Amino acid sequence: METSAEGVEEAGAGGGAVGGPGVGGARPAVAPASLSPSRAGDFMQCPLLYRFRVIDRLPERPSEAATRGTLVHAVLERLFDAPAVERTAPRARSLVPGQWERLCAARPELVELFADDPGGERLAGWLAEAERLVERWFTLEDPTRLEPAERELFVEAELESGLRLRGIIDRVDVASSGEVRIVDYKTGRAPRPEYAESALFQMKFYALVVWRLKRVVPRRLQLVYLGSGDVLTYDPVPADLERVERKLLALWEAIRVATDSGEWRPRPTKLCGWCDHQAHCPEFGGTPPPYPLPVRSGASGGVRQGRMGPD
Numbered sequence: 001m002e003t004s005a006e007g008v009e010e011a012g013a014g015g016g017a018v019g020g021p022g023v024g025g026a027r028p029a030v031a032p033a034s035l036s037p038s039r040a041g042d043f044m045q046c047p048l049l050y051r052f053r054v055i056d057r058l059p060e061r062p063s064e065a066a067t068r069g070t071l072v073h074a075v076l077e078r079l080f081d082a083p084a085v086e087r088t089a090p091r092a093r094s095l096v097p098g099q100w101e102r103l104c105a106a107r108p109e110l111v112e113l114f115a116d117d118p119g120g121e122r123l124a125g126w127l128a129e130a131e132r133l134v135e136r137w138f139t140l141e142d143p144t145r146l147e148p149a150e151r152e153l154f155v156e157a158e159l160e161s162g163l164r165l166r167g168i169i170d171r172v173d174v175a176s177s178g179e180v181r182i183v184d185y186k187t188g189r190a191p192r193p194e195y196a197e198s199a200l201f202q203m204k205f206y207a208l209v210v211w212r213l214k215r216v217v218p219r220r221l222q223l224v225y226l227g228s229g230d231v232l233t234y235d236p237v238p239a240d241l242e243r244v245e246r247k248l249l250a251l252w253e254a255i256r257v258a259t260d261s262g263e264w265r266p267r268p269t270k271l272c273g274w275c276d277h278q279a280h281c282p283e284f285g286g287t288p289p290p291y292p293l294p295v296r297s298g299a300s301g302g303v304r305q306g307r308m309g310p311d
Contacts, residue, residue, distance in 0.1 A: 029055050029292035031259055034156075034164035035252055037202040043255055045271060048288070050255070051264035052277045056289050060276040062110055064126060067103070069187040072133050072226065073170065074099045076185060077151045079143060087143040093131045100127060133187050133226040140224055140231055149174040157212040159245065163252050165209050167202075172210075179219035182206050186223055190230035199223060200234050205248070208241045217241065262295040264288075 032039075032054055043050040052058045075095045079087050104110050114123045150172035158164045171183040182203060191199045203221035211217050223232040258264050266283045278284040 029057070031055075031293060032255055034166050035248060035255075036165070036167045037205045038167075040205070040248065040251055041201070043251060045269065046267040046275075047254075047258055048264045048266040048281060049275065049277065051258070051288070052280065055259070055291075055293060058277055058280065058289075062107075062113060064113055065187075067110055067113060068126065068130050068133070071096065071100055071103055071130050072187050073152075073185055074103065075130075075134050076137060077170075080146075080148055080151060084144045084147070089135045089138045092134045092138070096127055096131050096134065100130075136226050136229055137185070137224065139229060140226075146173065148172060155206065155209045155213065157209045159212065159249070161249055161252075163249060165205065165212075165248070167206055167209065169206050175219075178216070180210065180214075180216055181220045181222060182210065182218050183222045183224060186225045187227055188225065189228035190223075190225040190232060196232060199232065201244075203234065204236060204240060204244045207236050208244050208248075211238075211241050259293065260296040262291040262293070 039050060039054060042053055053060075075092055078095055078099065079092050082091065114120075114126070117123055148171045150169065153169045153172055154166070155169060156164065156166040169182055170185050173181040173183065175181075184203060184206075200221065200223070203223060207218045207221055217236060217238055219235065221234045221236060225232065266281055268283050272278070272281075272283065275281070278286060280286045280288050282288070
């Protein structure tokens with residue numbers, strides 16, 4: 001789950017401080033020291049976006065969609081605190097207001113999402129949509145028949161190359177036979193078939209980490225799309241995960257070269273319209289902040305930035 005995991009993943013994205021203070025003097029700039037699915041996705045989408053998030057650590061406004069995803073994940077996690085017979089849709093819906101209050105207490109900036117809603121109508125509609133997403137989950141899985149081995153599981157593994165992979169898995173189910181299923185909740189809609197492989201990248205990343213940690217290849221990877229009511233499954237084999245490992249090593253080498261050279265190229269796509277950093281992006285007439293890390297001359301090495309290639 002990338003929405004609620006981002007804070008932990010970003011906290012581990014760098015090593016010790018090697019530069020001066022970050023933008024606004026809030027945190028020092030650090031060189032990347034690990035890779036998570038969300039940050040790998042950032043680099044593949046746009047290397048400059050990766051720089052802004054991981055090295056410059058530029059602030060970003062919270063969004064209603066991402067925050068709703070975090071809220072729904074929190075509700076589904078907490079529901080399993082109850083005995084199996086009490087895991088009902090009404091109980092899950094009743095958890096939404098309390099989890100929203102907890103989320104706001106932990107992250108006060110989220111209150112600003114509805115600062116222009118003094119009557120509370122927009123917030124009420126937003127919470128109602130979160131309740132609908134939670135309720136739809138019951139049409140896709142039966143929580144009374146599930147006893148997760150882990151929820152919101154932080155995983156981290158170091159490959160033989162020294163690359164450290166980390167992330168947070170929404171749910172891990174373990175059958176009596178020992179077979180492992182990794183489950184991730186998505187509050188959006190399922191992708192079209194031609195984009196399914198991209199959607200599975202995060203899950204294969206997690207499967208690779210579990211394989212390296214436990215020496216067990218997960219039996220099934222399962223994406224639960226609450227926005228459209230679809231379930232996407234995939235059964236990996238070692239060859240799949242070996243390919244993912246090779247891709248991640250190539251990606252990490254491109255990140256290393258960009259870090260050393262200071263060359264982070266923007267890649268314009270239709271997603272640019274959603275980016276908070278247009279004021280700093282050359283594609284929109286902006287100027288990036290001064291690069292806060294040491295630059296090694298001749299470090300560019302010809303590595304293409306942000307490409308991962310097909311399976």
